[in-house]
Amino acid sequence: MENQMSLSLGALGFKFCSGCRIEKSLSEYYLNRGRSDGVQVYCKECFRHPEQRIPREPKQTETHKRCPKCERWKEKSEFHVSRYHGVVSYCRSCENKTDRRFLPFDATEKRCTQCKLVKSLDAFHHRSRRDGTHGYQPKCKACRSAYSREKGYYLKRDYNLSIEDYRTMLESQDYVCAICGLSCRTQQNLVVDHDHKTGQVRGLLCRGCNSMLGYIMDDVTTLKNAIAYLEKHRPKGG
Secondary structure, X not given: OHHHHHHHHHOOOEEEOOOOOOEEEHHHEEEOOOOOOOEEEEEHHHHHOHHHOOOOOOOEOOXXXXXXXXXXXXXXXXXXXXXXXXXXXXXXXXXXXXXXXXXXXXXXXXXXXXXXXXXXXXXXXEXXXXXXXXXXEEEEHHHHHXXXXXXXXHHHHHHOOOHHHHHHHHHHOOOEOXXXXXXXXXXXXXXXXXXXXXXXXXXXXXXXXXXXXXXXXXXXXXXXXXXXXXXXXXXXXX
């Protein structure tokens, strides 16, 4: 079976081996279903004999680094500083061609693109994608939250509800939590409760009651046992 698979892989194309740096047929690689091409990084020979692999060229030294975009070795001073990795991948010249919104390394503030106010970096969510913003979202936390509530993005994505549907539910519940009766007139404090098995929306709850149902996994028996437990240990005269 493996030989048949190897023959079929060989007909698909070739791949450079990361060990010997030679382009070989895919049939000369061991299978690896976890990779996109379905084969190992090293050919069978390099896989069996690691000592034969050609050492990889270092991407950087103590003073210099190779930019993968322009493929030139440059001093590290020609790269923007990264808070997490020392310097970013691309040199300043290549980065500035695509993004000019860089922050100084010692920056403690940033301007929100929505409200245009300069705020502390703590007021911004982290951003994983490296885009020259030093790992922070362009909009502050307050503006992102307001935008999400206004557009009903999460309501539509998670529960297929519109803002109008949510407001109708609020009115039908008299603007209170369906369990504890906590009063609330904003989407921020009353969250949508739904059946995790069927996805059916059941009502609006405060975060405490919604978490409680999550902890007991919507088990009615557990909830009844909890009520009986509290009744049993209720203080006398309470």
